[in-house]
Amino acid sequence: MRDLRIDFFRGLALCAIFLNHIPGPATALTWRHYGFSDAADAFVFLAGFSAALAWGAGFRGERDTARAKGSALRRALHLYRAHLLLVGAMLVLVTAGAWIYANPAIKEMMALGYLGNHPADGWLRVALLVYLPNLGDILPMYIVFISMLALLGPVMARNPLPTFVLSALVWAWGGMTGIAPPAHPGGWSWFFNPLCWQFLFVIGFLLGNRVSSGKPLPHHPLLMTGAVIMVLYALLATTPWQSFGIGREFRVFDPDALIPHGKATLEIGRLLHFLSLAYIVSSLIRPDAGFLGGLAGRQFSIMGRHSLPVFAGGVLLSVLWTILIEQTPTTNRMEWMMGLSGLLILRAIAMVWEHAGPADRPAARPMPAPAPAMPVAAT
Incomplete structure (x- = not known):
């Protein structure tokens, strides 16, 4: 039995990432306002899970x-080439926007001013993944993680418990020290600290590896109870009603006493919220x-099957929509229309790739048996 959820939720995450990247009210359709985690967590987790379905048998020695x-490795190189092309396309867009609106600050808004002014040094930094423009930080993280599998996949697949423990220790160390690769000559680092976010990718990989080997996954009422409590806590803590102008002064929890849930270092509250929600x-x-x-399900699944072109198209469309919204007068209705029309464009991109050839990612192999649904705790 094939797990149809993977493509569906990957497509859903791609749509949410696009809406979260543009200013305007359409972002209210995504789940980042109703808890600690958002689409980025789902995207990274599913990347690890589907990678294990594709290559787990080979890493375990059951295949070549x-x-x-x-x-x-070829997948990582393909993503790397796509990243370079995406940065180039982003530079063209912001340069055109800066010229049309006579506003050089548009380049700085997307952190591409240095690349435009110092192309030789800038492109060298881009090639080394130490210069990431705004909205251009998810793909490099994915490149690093897939490259990690090309080197360490067999060790990880055959030693799940030591892999989990070591990954958890690296996550904790990265969060405590704040060490991260540089992302700009201005001095700031990768927004998604790969030392921390690798933990979510590894959890997804280990669970996918377990599924691909035919082993049952943890499923217990206590896990469900804990997951529900965590999701409800995050829902109340983020006060989503305030986004709709309701009870602006009302809070259930003291914001200074919440469990840490920062995004850059995948803090514990955010990690537990995503794992609970996924469970x-x-x-x-x-x-x-x-x-x-x-x-309806097939529309998201098609986008999930062609995640790379849809993601790249979403980033470029986010840049274009952001420039238009920031530089021209818009109404609330117009911004809603821009957000929803962007989803239709992403769907059109996916349909073009659907008819042009096979999916752009490794195909997930069939589920070995109708086992319990994907859990979120490695064992």
């Missing part, structure tokens, strides 16, 4: 290990749920 490692959703939705194959 060298072939699996080579496939992961609940995956427990309630079976891998072959009927709506996933329905008309």
Whole structure:
């Protein structure tokens, strides 16, 4: 049985990432306002999970290990080339915007001013992944993680518990020290600290590796109870009603006493919220749920199957929409229309790739059995 949820939720995450990247009210449609985590967490987790479905058997030695490692390396190189092209396209867009609106600050808004003014040094930094423009930081993180699998995948797949423990220690160390690769000549670092975010990718990989080997996954009422409590706590803590102008002074919890849930270092509250949310959703939705194959479900699944072109298109569209919204007068209705029309454009991009050829990512192999839904705790 094929797990139809992977493509569906990847497509849903891509839509949410786009809406969260543009200014305007359409971001209220995403779940980042109703808890500690958002679409980025789902995207990284599913990247690890689907990588294990694609290459786990090879990494475990059940298939050709060298072939699996080579496939992961080729995928990383493909993503790397896409990243360079994406940065180039972003530079063209902001340069055109700066010229049209006679506003050089547009380049700085997207952190591309240095690249435009110092192309030789700037492109060298881009090539070394030590210069990341705004909105251009998720793909480099993915490149690093897939490259890690090309080197360490067999060790990780055959030693899940030591891998989990070591990954957790690196996550904790990265969060405590704040050490991260440089992201700009101005001195700031990667927004998504890879030392911390690798933990979520590894959790996804280990769970996917367990599924691909045919082993059952943890499923217990106490896990569900804890997950529900965590999700409700985050919902109340983020006071979503204030976004709709309701109870602006009302808070259930003291904001200074909340569990740490920062995004840059994937703090504990954010990690637990995503894992809890994923556990609940995956427990309630079976891998072959009927709506996933329905008309609406297929629209998100198609985008999930072609995640790279849809993601790249979403980034470029986010840059364009942001420039238009920031530089021209817009109304609330216009911004809603821009957000929703952007989703239609992403769907159109996915349809073009759907008819042009196979999916741009490794295909997830069939589920070995109708096991419990994807959990979120490694064992």
